[in-house]
Amino acid sequence: MxxxxxxxxxxxxxxxxxxxxxxxxxxxxxxxxxxxxxxxxxxxxxxxxxxxxxxxxxAFSRGDFLFEQALQWVVGCHPGGAISTCREELNLTLSFRQLDPWSRQIGPGFDVLLSSNIREWVEELCRLFPKEAEAIQRLTADALKLFRRIPDTPRKPNDMLTRWEKLRIGLTAVLNMRLYRKYMGISIQDLLMQEFRDPQVRTFFYSLCPVGSASSLLLLTTIGWIKEGRFHYPVxxxxxxxxxxxxxxxxxxxxxxxxxxxxxxxxxxxxxxxxxxxxxxxxxxxxxxxxxxxxxxxxxxxxxxxxxxxxxxxxxxxEPWTSYFLISLGVDDSVTELGSWYHHITYCPALMDALDSEDPTHWLINVVDNSFADSLHAPPGYRSIAVGAPVSFEYRQRWRTISEMRGPEYTALKEEVAAALLASAERILPGLRKRVRVADAATPITYRRYTGNWKGSRRGxxxxxxxxxxxxxxxxxxxxxxxxxxxxxxxxxxxxxxxxxxxxxxxxxxxxxxx
Ligand SMILES: Cc1cc2nc3c(=O)[nH]c(=O)nc-3n(C[C@H](O)[C@H](O)[C@H](O)COP(=O)(O)OP(=O)(O)OC[C@H]3O[C@@H](n4cnc5c(N)ncnc54)[C@H](O)[C@@H]3O)c2cc1C
Structure with missing residues (x-):
């Protein structure tokens, strides 16, 4: 034709x-x-x-800075992982730097580094919350058991699996039946309510995977990824x-x-x-x-x-995955000397139940160092970082737009939310705002407009x-x-x-x- x-x-x-x-x-x-x-x-x-x-x-550029639209980390770079396999098969010129520890979780009653030495941070959690020690150990042990038993899925479509591969997957399912039954049908939010009485412990585990209505298997998988040191950042x-x-x-x-x-x-x-x-x-x-x-x-x-x-x-x-509010910042290198600086921080200013409130000063935020793996994201003496928060596309009636048309009310709301999230970030990184040289904010409307993803979904x-x-x-x-x-x-x-x-x-x- x-x-x-x-x-x-x-x-x-x-x-x-x-x-x-x-x-x-x-x-x-x-x-x-x-x-x-x-x-x-x-x-x-x-x-x-x-x-x-x-x-x-x-990614996108502002001045001399390169900012990520989304990326905070990738998984699948281990031998046999999805990205490594594509890299080998397609001869992609790519390298990755491991993030281990992966992230620093800060919230009411906790400040914990999540490393592949899982025993260390589980012990620390048990010390912080002795009354919940048994439940903490049970959840993390189940996560590791499940993760260990799940073979890396073959890197091909389901209906191209060999008989042996299907058998192996079937056997794994049988072995994991008890754990699947326990965790598959329950959401993260419900699991945390069921397993823990202390709202601070609930908040800690929620911070690992802040999507309350997702299946709790996602939280367990995240714990498995941490243990195996699966988080990387592409150079x-x-x-x-x-x-x-x-x-x-x-x-x-x-x-x-x-x-x-x-x-x-x-x-x-x-x-x-x-x-x-x-x-x-x-x-x-x-x-x-x-x-x-x-x-x-x-x-x-x-x-x-x-x-x-x-x-x-x-x-x-x-239901689509919630969208995101992202503030991309070009900052002085001295940001690394501030307060609780780390290459990836998840900060919960409030307890789990309040993190979804209308008030952005309560929202869970991520602070991500885009300059972690290379010097390509920022000119010498500076870093490219991101402060962001998961947020609904429908927030304040669709970000005060009319049919997603952006007017002064939208701009005012965007500025208000950006200021609130930066104020939140200042609580763990005092002096951050003074170090900002370039700033750019994206709302769920931006994500929707730019990529067409329905309701600005960040992961389908x-x-x-x-x-x-x-x-x-x-x-x-x-x-x-x-x-x-x-x-x-x-x-x-x-x-x-x-x-x-x-x-x-x-x-x-x-x-x-x-x-
Ligand atoms: C804030 C945020 C943080 C994230 N963090 C991470 C992370 O740390 N690690 C991670 O692994 N993942 C992360 N993700 C998720 C990850 O970025 C996405 O899942 C992944 O990039 C999706 O890729 P895709 O190709 O499926 O879709 P998209 O990236 O949405 O690509 C679809 C493309 O299709 C184009 N398109 C749509 N309709 C048409 C059309 N009609 N004609 C022509 N072109 C069209 C769009 O413009 C777009 O370029 C994050 C996402 C967000 C938003």
Whole structure:
């Protein structure tokens, strides 16, 4: 199918050909899928609506500073992990620095460093909260038992698992049945209420995984990651991952078009056959990979009736992960001498129940040193850091916007929240504000606008028990259409999005007889 353009511009001429596969979205998932497809010899085209690649995993510059849009750490860099495997298979030029200890948790009654020496911090917790010692030890022991017994999942789609791999996973499930039964059906919030009487201990464990309605398995997994020293920071930040993937695509003849939104997926006889771009051009392909927001895919990009109604009905029942308020700061290097400075801090100014209050001075905040792994994020003598808080998209009736249009009321609210979060950060890092040279704030509206993620979700769907059972992985009800990214994995992250991109590519290659 030839490209039919109505803008007649350079872009149309560059893209004037068919593709074996089209990828919608140049986030980390879409780029991973495209890199695998291009490396296997497919003619691939990536369309990214923004003028820059990366989606949430990317970075942006202000003056001499490089700021992360999202990244605080990555998992999956251990041998056999999702990121290491992609790095090896795609020859990505990437290096990582381990974060061990991972984070400093500060809150009412605790100030604890979370290192892989789990015995040390569990003992410290038991000393701080002797009446809860038994429950603390029980929860952490269960987490480690569960984590030890779960084999690293094979780095491929479920329906490409060998019989032996399926057997191994089945056996693990049987071995873990008691723990699954105990933890799978209960949310983090309910588990902490059930296990601990002391609200300070509840707050400590909540700070490890501050998503109350998510399945408690997520909290247990986080404890396992800490024990195994799984947290890393990429040298060059998220942008290094994005740039290395882009390089692989270019090296293998793939094409990337930024500033080009896909408006519709073209469907003929129940099969995806290409896309319609903003500007009206249509491009044909044998396969389409949707590496974008799930709501947009099913509600906007696909024509009515293309997928069964129950798929859309299920989506309406799902809840997105909460969004985020991010303040990116270029600061003097002397920030490292302040109060409780650490490369990653989670600070709870209030007890668990109050952390979700309307008052931003109560919100849990993260302080992250983007300059931890390299000197690329800031000029000499400075650091790039971020102060941020998880927050709802609906806060103060959708951030005082009208249909997400940002006016003076939105700006005033943004400034008010930024000031409150910085005041909170000052309590653990007194003198921080005086050291700020450059500042930039992003709200959930910014995340929504910039990446299209529904309700500014930062990791796709919230991994509630219900969501995990409904979740569709990389295949879709439509022939020729695959999906990948953080909306199609049980728990969104850079590593799971990359794995999902790889899975979509492997399924296509198998179907095309190229695997
Ligand atoms: C504040 C915050 C902190 C986070 N911290 C971490 C962390 O520390 N560690 C970690 O591992 N993960 C973290 N995450 C999550 C992680 O960043 C994401 O899960 C991951 O980057 C998602 O990648 P993706 O490719 O699936 O989606 P996205 O990054 O959302 O990419 C989708 C891309 O598709 C494009 N797009 C959408 N619709 C269209 C269209 N119609 N046409 C063309 N292009 C389109 C978008 O512009 C975007 O570039 C964080 C997220 C946030 C927001």
């Amino acid at each position: 030839a490209l039919v353009g109505d803008d007649g511009g350079i872009r149309s001429r560059v893209m004037a050909k068919d593709f074996d596969a089209i990828v919608i979205g140049g986030g980390v998932a879409g780029l991973t899928a495209a890199a695998y497809l291009a490396k296997a010899g497919m003619n691939v085209g990536v369309f990214e609506q923004q003028h820059k690649l990366g989606g949430l995993a990317g 060059g930040g998220g942008q290094a991952i994005i740039d290395s993937l882009r390089q692989v695509i270019a090296d293998h003849g793939g094409e990337v078009s930024c500033g080009t939104a896909v408006e519709k997926i073209l469907v003929e006889d129940g099969r995806a056959v290409g896309v319609k771009l903003s500007g009206g051009a249509t491009v044909g392909s044998n396969y389409v990979v949707a590496a974008c927001d799930a709501m947009r895919l099913y509600q906007e990009l696909l024509p009515a009736g293309a997928v069964p109604n129950h798929v859309l009905e299920n989506l309406k029942e799902m 769907w919230l991994p509630t028990v219900q969501a995990v059972s409904w979740l569709r992985r990389e295949t879709t009800p439509l022939l020729g259409l695959f999906q990948c990214g953080h909306w199609y994995v049980p728990s969104g992250s850079i590593s799971s999005a990359m794995q999902s991109g790889k899975n979509a590519a492997l399924l296509i290659l198998r179907e095309a007889g190229l695997s």
